[in-house]
Amino acid sequence: xxxxxxxxxxxxxxxxxxxxxxxEQWPRDVWDDDMRLMRRAGVTxxxxxxxSWARLEPRDxxxxxxxxxxxxxxLHANGVRADLATATASPPKWLVDKHPEILPVTADGTVxxxxxxxxxxxxxxAYRAHATRLVRALAERYGTHPALEAWHVGNEYGCHVSRDxxxxxxxxxxxxxxxxxxxxxxxxxxxxxxxxxxxxxEFAQVDPPRVTPAGTNPTQTLDFDRYSSDELRACLRAEIxxxxxxxxxxxxxxxxxxxxxxxxYWTWADDLDFISDxxxxxxxxxxxxxxxxxxxxxxxxxxxxxxxxLMEQATSAVNWREFNAPKPAGMxxxxxxxxxxxxxxxxxxxxxRASQAGSEKFHxxxxxxxxxxxxxxxxTEALGAELASLADIRGERCEARVAMVVDWPSxxxxxQASMPSRLSxxxxxxxxxxxxxxxxxxxxxxxxxxxxxxxxxxxxAGAISLEDAAVENLxxxxxxxxxxVVGYQTAVLDEQAHARLGGYLGxxxxxxxxxxxxxWPLRTGSIAGLAEGPVSEWGExxxxxxxxxxxxxxxxxxxxxxPAITRKAHGDGAAFYVATAPERIGAVVERVLADAGVPWxxxxxxxxxxxxxxxxxxxxxxxxxxxxxxxxxxxxxxxRDVMVLRG
Ligand code: GAL
Numbered sequence: 152x153x154x155x156x157x158x159x160x161x162x163x164x165x166x167x168x169x170x171x172x173x174x175e176q177w178p179r180d181v182w183d184d185d186m187r188l189m190r191r192a193g194v195t196x197x198x199x200x201x202x203s204w205a206r207l208e209p210r211d212x213x214x215x216x217x218x219x220x221x222x223x224x225x226l227h228a229n230g231v232r233a234d235l236a237t238a239t240a241s242p243p244k245w246l247v248d249k250h251p252e253i254l255p256v257t258a259d260g261t262v263x264x265x266x267x268x269x270x271x272x273x274x275x276x277a278y279r280a281h282a283t284r285l286v287r288a289l290a291e292r293y294g295t296h297p298a299l300e301a302w303h304v305g306n307e308y309g310c311h312v313s314r315d316x317x318x319x320x321x322x323x324x325x326x327x328x329x330x331x332x333x334x335x336x337x338x339x340x341x342x343x344x345x346x347x348x349x350x351x352x353e354f355a356q357v358d359p360p361r362v363t364p365a366g367t368n369p370t371q372t373l374d375f376d377r378y379s380s381d382e383l384r385a386c387l388r389a390e391i392x393x394x395x396x397x398x399x400x401x402x403x404x405x406x407x408x409x410x411x412x413x414x415x416y417w418t419w420a421d422d423l424d425f426i427s428d429x430x431x432x433x434x435x436x437x438x439x440x441x442x443x444x445x446x447x448x449x450x451x452x453x454x455x456x457x458x459x460x461l462m463e464q465a466t467s468a469v470n471w472r473e474f475n476a477p478k479p480a481g482m483x484x485x486x487x488x489x490x491x492x493x494x495x496x497x498x499x500x501x502x503x504r505a506s507q508a509g510s511e512k513f514h515x516x517x518x519x520x521x522x523x524x525x526x527x528x529x530x531t532e533a534l535g536a537e538l539a540s541l542a543d544i545r546g547e548r549c550e551a552r553v554a555m556v557v558d559w560p561s562x563x564x565x566x567q568a569s570m571p572s573r574l575s576x577x578x579x580x581x582x583x584x585x586x587x588x589x590x591x592x593x594x595x596x597x598x599x600x601x602x603x604x605x606x607x608x609x610x611x612a613g614a615i616s617l618e619d620a621a622v623e624n625l626x627x628x629x630x631x632x633x634x635x636v637v638g639y640q641t642a643v644l645d646e647q648a649h650a651r652l653g654g655y656l657g658x659x660x661x662x663x664x665x666x667x668x669x670x671w672p673l674r675t676g677s678i679a680g681l682a683e684g685p686v687s688e689w690g691e692x693x694x695x696x697x698x699x700x701x702x703x704x705x706x707x708x709x710x711x712x713x714p715a716i717t718r719k720a721h722g723d724g725a726a727f728y729v730a731t732a733p734e735r736i737g738a739v740v741e742r743v744l745a746d747a748g749v750p751w752x753x754x755x756x757x758x759x760x761x762x763x764x765x766x767x768x769x770x771x772x773x774x775x776x777x778x779x780x781x782x783x784x785x786x787x788x789x790x791r792d793v794m795v796l797r798g
Contacts, residue, residue, distance in 0.1 A: 156546030167497020193535025232300035409446035415559035429463035451494035467515035481791030492768035547764030579613030612638025664698030664719035
């Protein structure tokens with residue numbers, strides 16, 4: 152265990168293993184059976200109270216803690232730590248009836264009703280007041296309980312409601328805008344309201360970007376995205392403020408949702424003591440292991456490399472996809488160990504015991520409907536034992552030499568309706584990540600204004616809407632001897648979503664040695680030179696000032712013979728510009744890694760090799776066995792199996 156391991160008053164030394172535990176759905180005698188099975192399975196932590204508000208506060212200001220007292224004591228007696236939720240994710244009916252104005256409103260004016268969950272508008276003063284009152288009561292009652300391991304604030308903020316277009320949200324939006332712009336003329340300039348007669352004369356006139364007859368103002372929309380992410384964070388912060396005041400020694404988290412578009416997690420991470428994440432890779436999708444790896448790398452990076460907790464995953468099938476494929480034998484263990492390999496100090500699932508009623512009754516759990524005599528429970532036990540044997544990995548770090556920029560405002564801006572072509576931001580990231588993953592190269596994710604200093608390679612793709620400081624941050628990479636790779640649609644706009652004139656790219660033009668004269672969406676095409684072969688989605692008329700042309704477009708009308716991939720050397724460093732999506736993107740990656748001196752291996756399909764601390768995990772996601780060379784050893788790994796090598 153290293154100094155980075157999560158420290159709590161309990162001094163817990165095992166990895167987290169357990170899940171969401173909702174005993175209020177069961178008679179009391181089932182709880183005793185739960186404890187017996189938890190002990191058998193090696194459960195160390197249970198997340199409790201996530202959806203318990205209505206049970207904890209059955210009437211306004213009237214609390215019923217008796218059952219939770221009992222549960223906390225029971226967990227403690229059985230050696231299970233409590234990740235205690237603040238229970239504010241789903242307001243009770245009395246609160247909705249008393250304050251119907253807490254219900255969220257969609258862009259077209261529809262009011263969302265009680266009967267599901269997360270039916271609150273983030274800007275609601277009534278919601279926040281009642282939520283923080285409950286949090287204070289919980290903190291005062293359980294702050295010194297010996298079972299308390301951590302606070303779990305809310306649950307999956309924004310999962311169902313992350314944009315609220317109500318009048319109350321409009322009021323909050325105006326306050327946020329006044330803070331950002333100071334005066335209305337600055338807002339007019341930023342939003343480009345000279346266009347289509349959209350000028351405002353006072354903040355009171357400004358609304359959220361509700362449904363409009365034609366193309367809603369792009370900067371208004373982008374600012375509303377920023378505001379909405381901040382507004383949800385204000386809910387989180389309101390609860391955290393109470394917890395820090397009442398229980399300063401107890402670590403705090405909230406469960407993220409991987410690459411979730413609607414919240415800028417960089418701006419949330421510092422509020423938390425540790426990052427936790429929920430991830431449900433689709434068992435049917437052959438790309439799931441790669442996509443899951445990418446999300447796990449994001450979580451590690453959000454915590455600055457410190458360990459994080461996988462807070463939710465399914466032991467087998469979920470119930471919310473169109474088709475819910477089960478996880479075949481071995482897959483759950485593989486995806487769990489993938490998280491450990493990529494920096495997690497705990498593996499939790501949704502949920503402990505499968506519900507008998509409600510809309511998640513067909514969601515897999517650690518104890519399925521069939522009970523303990525089942526494949527799933529046997530896997531649950533086996534995983535618990537394996538994680539117990541890995542406990543001393545706690546706090547160990549992973550070292551990455553390659554970083555990819557993740558920029559939420561660019562994600563929002565790139566996918567607006569008024570863009571030159573419908574591009575997916577995640578797809579831009581995935582293309583590069585996939586090529587690196589297949590070559591066994593570990594990647595950190597970084598914010599555009601984050602510290603890029605420690606990386607030999609930095610990749611920015613589709614980072615379309617960047618502030619000047621971020622563009623300069625990227626430009627600094629080749630200057631200090633690193634390899635910078637810039638993919639198309641990067642720095643085309645500034646942070647107000649205004650076009651950067653004179654060839655886009657802003658201050659990246661100089662280090663790249665190119666400017667972009669014309670954007671040229673391409674359905675398909677091809678290039679010659681580096682990564683020779685088909686390309687898709689995108690082209691550009693790139694004008695080279697002082698860069699080497701590594702590949703040119705072939706055919707595609709006016710693009711024929713024009714630069715597609717360029718490189719400008721800067722001493723030991725270099726800046727690459729990639730103006731299209733080559734099918735053989737791996738060839739570009741190999742060139743960049745070679746220039747950077749970063750080693751890589753061509754891994755068999757579905758295999759990943761990840762080093763954390765002094766352990767190397769060889770994970771074979773494929774249904775056939777494989778042999779991989781790790782250092783000077785040939786390692787044989789069975790189908791859907793893992794080898795953990797030490798030293
Ligand atoms: C998460 C949520 C859990 C449960 C789970 C089902 O979004 O936090 O409460 O609903 O999904 O997959």
